[in-house]
Amino acid sequence: MDSASFFPNIIAAISVILLLSNTACEAQLSTTFYGNSCPNALATIRTSIRQAVSRERRMAASIIRLHFHDCFVQGCDASILLDETPSIQTEKTASPNNNSARGYGVIEAAKREVEKICPGVVSCADILAVAARDASAAVGGPSWNVKLGRRDSTTLIFFVINSFLKNADLPRPDSDLRRLISSFDNKGLSATDMVALSGSHTIGQSQCFLFQERIYSNGTNIDPGFASTRRHQCPSNSGNTNLAPLDLVTPNSFDNNYFKNLMQRKGHLPSDQVLFSGGPTDSIVFEYSRNPKTFLSDFANAMIKMGDIEPLTG
Template sequence: MSPKFIIPFPLLLLLFILYYVSSETAMAAPQIQLRPGFYSESCPSAESTVRRVIRRAMLKEPRSAASVMRLQFHDCFVNGCDASLLLDDTETMLGEKLSLSNINSLRSYEVIDEVKDELERLCPGVVSCADIIVMASRDAVSLSGGPTWEVKLGREDSLTASQEASDAVMPSPRANATFLINLFSRFNLSITDLVALSGSHSIGQGRCFSIVFRLYNQSGSGHPDPAIEPWFRRKLDRLCPKGGDGNVTGGLDATQVKFDNQYFRDLVRGRGFLNSDQSLFSGDARTREVVMRFSRDEKAFFEAFVEGMVRMGDLQSGKPGEIRRNCRVANADHQRLHNILFEA
């Protein structure tokens, strides 16, 4: 693992003075031409190394597959796929980890740290954290029984992050299908992309905090969401009693560690865990048609999911970037900390 720098309090003021956010003043960089096999010469074992570490993490904690996969969604939708999500807060920057959609939700940052550490030993300063996220997400899906695909690589890492930008973009578990359709269209992602990528919830768990309103006060009615199938609602009532622990978790579908089309079959039966999921079937005819198709045809779901992941992976901010040495810290800050803590 990379050294974990503990900043003594007296140094915080000095770090504040030294810190600058270069992306605010630099001119926009051209769009990066991504391509498969980007590291075939500069770091030939990059992709196999990522896969090995993800497999190891899944053996330790099966939930890490879903957590790692979701990092790509939460990174790419906020100013493109640039690993801004991985930056820790600084004295002058509020990053994305504590944004409304990420706090108490995203996990497994340490798995990406492990991948980065392995790659820095093999190929120092070569493989970007942004590319690691995309490779790790692909491997988490395929190692969970889902499809695999060739990823395009060559991204750079952002120099900064923005909690405000994340809050402005990432949807709430309360979102409905119409809101999600409009959101995805902003990124030139289609209704089919929306439904297929929502199928990422084929694996993983959600918190009671995210659904108690569905169980007891949907749309301020004082009643449960009528779209929830009665048997499933009773199950959720036991899992998430009114006034209970909001951090208790339940499976997002009935096969929460296997990537398959059970998620869509559950939606058709009224057994979607999140409001944003169930709304794809119950709330809009445009998404309902796609949900029905994927519930019957797992191959069609897998193909659409791969296409959506590739398109989402193409999102870029156009801002200058770098290859971080530590995914949690921009290189300028990493070097300043090193100088202060180890060379003073």
């Protein structure tokens, strides 16, 4: 088949696939989806995730990020878990995830435990959503009722569409505020949801190359002492993959110090500091910095909304 006829046929195939998948998505997710088919699924996942986070506190941030990256590309369908093949590049090796996203083994371990009690019942997409909730709770963050009933991505939908779109929707660490707001709005998430979800950077670490330009810029929107400290950890001519905690004060606890850091111009990534830089999200950052309960509540609600992004159901 020549290229002139190949691409119209592919577009037609994609249209049919999307129509069928959207029809399936009309079914509703439910917090009691596995109540009869696998009543011990959630307890089993929780035990597995708590053990993983107990072994390594940083894993909590990695699992939450894994769920975020899954949902923002093609919806919450576990497509980020799919392995590479000789002919197909998957989300795992896309630039935002390659040598960066972690936690795959933790999700696989949780899946193995669930399979022991309910073979073939609980989807990987649901396990990842529940794991993000349990990871948050394990480090002092909020918990919430996870809506369930997602199906995992099928190879045809994933391989055809993802090869074109896998990088397009994920916010970049150097994004300006306008682009961030637009990216989240495209997923049905408000500016408040965006700031709340960004608060997950109160835990976890970042590789130096993602913020080196910021700490060496001598700009006015960064605290000089903070920049100096970070330069020691991230030399300009080396150390691109060195790690630095996103929250200087309590890097292993889910709290509101992230927002206090932003108000002191100690935001790590450029996309962090733009949330408090004279723009429309300043008031949200200020509110979260003084009212941790509001932040935790809004974060939980935003995670529920994010879990509703284009799920495959039915």
